[in-house]
Amino acid sequence: MCYDKRNNFSIHSIVINQEVFMIHHKQHGKKRTLALLLAGSVLFTNIPVSANAVSDIELSADESASDETDNTGNTATNDAVDISIDSIDENTASATVEDSSELQSVASDDSTSSDDFSSDDDEAVFSSGAESPNNENIDYILGRPMTDEERQAQLAPLQNLDAFTPEPEVDSNIGIASYALYRGTYNANEEGFVTGVKNQRNTSLCWAFSLASNLETSLLTREQKYYDLSEEQLAYFWANRVNDPLGNTPNDKITRTQSDYHGTGNGRVASFFLSTWSGMTTEEKVPFQSSSVTWPDSLAYDTSAYMEDAIFSQYTVERTKQLLMEYNSVSAMIYMLDNYYYPDTASYSCPQSGLVNHAVTIVGWDDTYSKENFPSASGVNNDGAWIVKNSYGKNWGKNGYFYLSYEDKSITNLVSNTAVTTPAYPNNYFYDGAAAGTFTFPGNTINNGYYVSNIFKATAGNGKDEELGEIVTAVPQDNTDFQIQVYTDLKNTSDPTSGTPAYAESVDYTQPLAGIHTIHLNTPVKIPQGTFYSVVIRIPDGSNKFYVEKTTTSTSWFTATAGIDPDQSFFSTSGKKWYDAGNHQYNCCFSVKAHTKTLDSSTVVTPSVEPTPDAKPTVNPEVQPSVSPDSPSEVTPIITPKAVPTSTPTPAPPSSARVNTCFRVGNLKYRVTANQVVTCYGTTNSRVTKISIPSTVRYNGVTYRVTSIWANAFKKKSRLTTVSIGHNVSVIGKNAFYKCKKLKKVTIGTGLTQINPGAFRGVKKGCTITIKSLKLKRVSSRIDQSVSRMTVRVPKRKYTAYKKLLRKKSKTVIIKKY
Helix, strand or coil, X not given: CEEECCCCEEEEEEEECCEEEEEEEECCCCCCCHHHXXXXXXXXXXXXXXXXXXXXXXXXXXXCXXXXXXXCCCCCCHHHEECCECCCCCCCCEECCCCCCCCCCCCCCCCCCHHHCCCCCCCCECCCCCECCCCCXXXXXXXXXXXXXXXXXXXHHHCCCCEECCCCCCECCCCCCCCCCCCCEEEXXXXXXXXXXXXXXXXXXXXXXXXXXXXXXXXXXXXXXXXXXXHHHHHHHXXXXXXXXXXXXXXXXXXXXXXXXXXXXXXXXXXXXXXXXXXXCECCCCCCCCCCCCCCHHHCCCCCCEEEEEEEECCCHHHHHHHHHHHCCEEEEECCCHHHEECCCCXXXXXXXXXXXXXXXXXXXXXXXXXXXXXXXHCCCCCCEEEEECCECCCCCECCXXXXXXXXXXXXXXXXXXXXXXXXXXXXXXXXXXXXXXXXECXXXXXXXXXXXXXXXXXXXXXXXXXXXXXXXXXXXXXXXXXEEEEECCCCCCCCCCCEECCCCCEEEEECXXXXXXXXXXXXXXXXXXXXXXXXXXXXXXXXXXXXXXXXXXXXXXXEECCCCXXXXXXXXXXXXXXXXXXXCCCCEECCEEEEEECCCCCCCCCCCCCCCCCCCCCCCCCCCCCCCCCHHHCCCCCCCCCCCCCCCCCCCCCCCCCCCEEEXXXXXXXXXXXXXEEEEEXXXXXXXEEEECCEEEECCEEEEEEEECCCCCCCCCCCCEEEECXXXXXXXXXXXXXXXXXXXXXXXXXXXXXXXXXXXXXXXXXXXXXXXXXXXXXXXXXCCCCCCCEEEECXXXXXXXXXXXXXXXXXXXXXXX
């Protein structure tokens, strides 16, 4: 038992199966609170809690095996590659309070407004047991403390929420998350990018409301269109999925195991489902229901908002602000307990991690929001809070919103989404209808990288040709490099490369952030109707993973059945010998989708080839996706801004490419991070010896400022000796030059403000770094980590300040002035 001096009450900790529940009561026992009753009920329930780990499909390739297919024309047999599958039962395990009552609905939105609340009791204890703080800085949402009755009404939805382990974190490069100074406050709602607050009532559909809000915000931001999307449709057809319109997923199935379709969920699982374009329609077509109903299958793919991207991220303050500035909405999972919610200020912060029970939508921030507004039990030490949209109706919190401290330890599984109302390529080819983000491939690093591929048959055109214009990928880490090739008119449906390559060289692309990503092809590919085509993707970094669909064992709240057939999904370690991922040993399918549109033309083709053992390619079997050369003239970037029409006499000036557009200038790779702002994230030349990162670069007639060097940008460039960094670069990312063992000279321009951890770790002994900037404020770790006799040259006028800054982390670095 501990004693809280600030609020003058004692706290007992009751430990139940690794869960800690705080029971608060006034020291003199004047009032029994609702939290005490809740904690009492918890004492008699069984709350199983499981550890959590995403499952990898482990690959152990026989490197001495032949790269050719066997003499029957089939791909290699199962003994060439061994895959073992780890159990994922605990991946989304639910820790449910089995005898808990249903979530109580907050008063309806049209009930008495909060302005009618009144109380004369400034000393009243709210239901978590904490007293209303006596502090003039408290921001009471009613202009006064609440009454007991008002507090209990606010706390009611937080009771008996089902807790479960969050999804495993993706691998986010959070060492460098922002490229500019953010303003002190931002509120996407005030900017007009957020739709109205809704009420999930007695359901557990917070996850669906949060994802719908993300997509509604995307449509408002990108198309200036207001939509009220249907959470009901998303929840119902996720649990009752229907074969896709092209008929490629008849046996994919998701089954809830403990509740009807109104049960719990999360944003990552829902995003995989939305990538199939089943949902989301409008609220008018499929209105919300508090109890279970049956909806006709014809509504499954009645879609108003087509998801393009789903960004998955770890949580940091900087990364969340970056996502908000780019997408205006971030879904997040939190662990919401009434102990740590203060209704009087609509503020919350959880001091523990490891479990979640609620999905919310972050729409802004306020760096000045006082730490005094949070209950002392939360342990908040600094000002600053997120502005969060909830799904408990407008009469909950502050008009349906609340403040979530930056320091909340439960925030996890960030998801942002983008959507369009009219897709440019409306035919969605895929096999991963039951994917849930619970399996990745491979389980072990493949030294020379690997290939993944899906083969599709063009059937959407009904006799007309189709045009492939978009490819969808799904990976669990930031900065994943791809080399993409498309093969048409396949002659062997067991060999993805047995057709005609669409591009002379495979095309390089980098998926900037973890998640589901739509890649827009610069040069679309014509696909004759009835023919087979393949999307082949090489992942050159064998430590990077790719999401796959695979049948799950029974979890505590759902099972996924992957209806996989042979000759659909393949992998290779060489690009020559291919393994069928759908056979009995592997039984998985890569989350690769292809988007096409139907053309007016039709091509007369020979009858389609069916899979046969002796099928032989009619083109050179050595044709394969190849690595792009270092010469920039031979590289075509994947995403480009739309060309300015030439038919008008006075064309508009070119505009900045959209955020996340990747391009090359020379042998350096850049990604757009804001309007006319880019980060340098690497080089195409693995044998580069000298690098000069400019202050600006020009692309498609637009000049961009280079303001940062991305995390891991030049990691392990073993021949690199000299680096010059331009004056606009303000941030050098985590491990940017890690293990550049020959790097001996670095010159940094006048704009530098921050050096992130490990930026120069493991460079050459005696390396000299010259800093010209007078603005350096932060060095996150020893600048000379794993380096002896490093010298840092600094401007004479900043010698004392920089010496103190650098020596704070390292006592061995040599500081010299010039």
